[in-house]
Amino acid sequence: MTSSHVQQPAADEHDSAYDGLLGNDAHWAFGTGFEDPLAGVDTTIPDGIDAAELASYCVMLGDDALVYAQRLSEWTSRAPDLEEDIAIANIALDLVGQARLLLTRAAAADPGIVPSLPEGSPVPAEDALAYFRDAGDFRNVRLAELPNGDFAELVVRLLVLSSWRLAIFQRLVAHPDPVIAAIAAKGVKELSYHRDFAGRWFVTLAQGTEESRRRLEAAMAGVWPLIGELKSPTAVESSVGADPAQITDELEDVLAQVLSVADVTPPDVRPIAVTRGGTGRDGMHTEALSRMLAEMQVVARAHPMGQW
Numbered sequence: 234m235t236s237s238h239v240q241q242p243a244a245d246e247h248d249s250a251y252d253g254l255l256g257n258d259a260h261w262a263f264g265t266g267f268e269d270p271l272a273g274v275d276t277t278i279p280d281g282i283d284a285a286e287l288a289s290y291c292v293m294l295g296d297d298a299l300v301y302a303q304r305l306s307e308w309t310s311r312a313p314d315l316e317e318d319i320a321i322a323n324i325a326l327d328l329v330g331q332a333r334l335l336l337t338r339a340a341a342a343d344p345g346i347v348p349s350l351p352e353g354s355p356v357p358a359e360d361a362l363a364y365f366r367d368a369g370d371f372r373n374v375r376l377a378e379l380p381n382g383d384f385a386e387l388v389v390r391l392l393v394l395s396s397w398r399l400a401i402f403q404r405l406v407a408h409p410d411p412v413i414a415a416i417a418a419k420g421v422k423e424l425s426y427h428r429d430f431a432g433r434w435f436v437t438l439a440q441g442t443e444e445s446r447r448r449l450e451a452a453m454a455g456v457w458p459l460i461g462e463l464k465s466p467t468a469v470e471s472s473v474g475a476d477p478a479q480i481t482d483e484l485e486d487v488l489a490q491v492l493s494v495a496d497v498t499p500p501d502v503r504p505i506a507v508t509r510g511g512t513g514r515d516g517m518h519t520e521a522l523s524r525m526l527a528e529m530q531v532v533a534r535a536h537p538m539g540q541w
């Protein structure tokens with residue numbers, strides 16, 4: 234076929250590779266997505282459940298996931314090898330997904346918890362909760378917010394948090410709120426992988442070199458005291474969440490099994506649950522959370538009306 238038979242595109246076609254992104258349906262520039270993640274789902278609060286308590290509980294679980302996902306994302310390009318780098322990034326993405334669903338559920342249950350923004354702001358409710366609250370309004374456990382240490386610290390902290398969170402989600406699958414039950418059912422599969430990843434690396438480091446074992450034991454000494462907060466549920470968690478006693482028992486059982494296989498003795502440290510009269514669930518956090526949020530939220534706060 235000669236060139237004379239080739240149909241040439243009109244002069245105004247494909248002027249820009251980004252033309253398809255433009256239009257009247259503008260979205261907030263920094264959001265997690267364009268559609269309501271609970272669109273089409275009946276978000277009616279079941280009888281017998283207090284809406285404010287349900288929202289508060291969802292914020293707690295959502296903040297745990299959001300804050301720890303941010304810490305894990307800081308490991309991008311820093312893991313021991315490419316495979317682990319990708320695995321850690323995927324774990325962070327799983328937690329971001331859980332956070333989005335839980336914060337969306339919280340806002341649907343109690344719209345009053347969503348921060349006020351300028352009139353006409355396109356920011357979705359879950360993003361408003363993520364980007365426009367101060368540190369004192371976050372309800373994550375403090376173990377999620379601590380600055381990253383070395384790879385051994387990542388392994389130990391991930392093992393503890395994923396084992397604890399998996400125990401919670403396994404029980405929330407039967408929650409009377411169908412939205413929470415659905416979120417938990419999806420999360421169980423993700424958290425099972427997170428725990429397995431951490432458990433395998435825990436044993437590998439324990440049975441590796443003297444240096445890897447030394448680092449693992451040092452990481453345990455730093456993480457273990459904060460397990461005390463995981464075993465100190467709030468009234469809201471006891472009221473609308475999973476049974477705290479069962480969660481504590483399973484967490485201790487899982488950690489004991491992993492330590493037994495790794496031939497590691499738990500550190501002799503004093504548990505820390507309450508500091509300055511409260512826990513992370515009460516909004517009492519370390520300075521590390523404020524610094525992390527300042528970096529995470531700065532662009533979104535500078536452009537609450539930003540669209541693309």
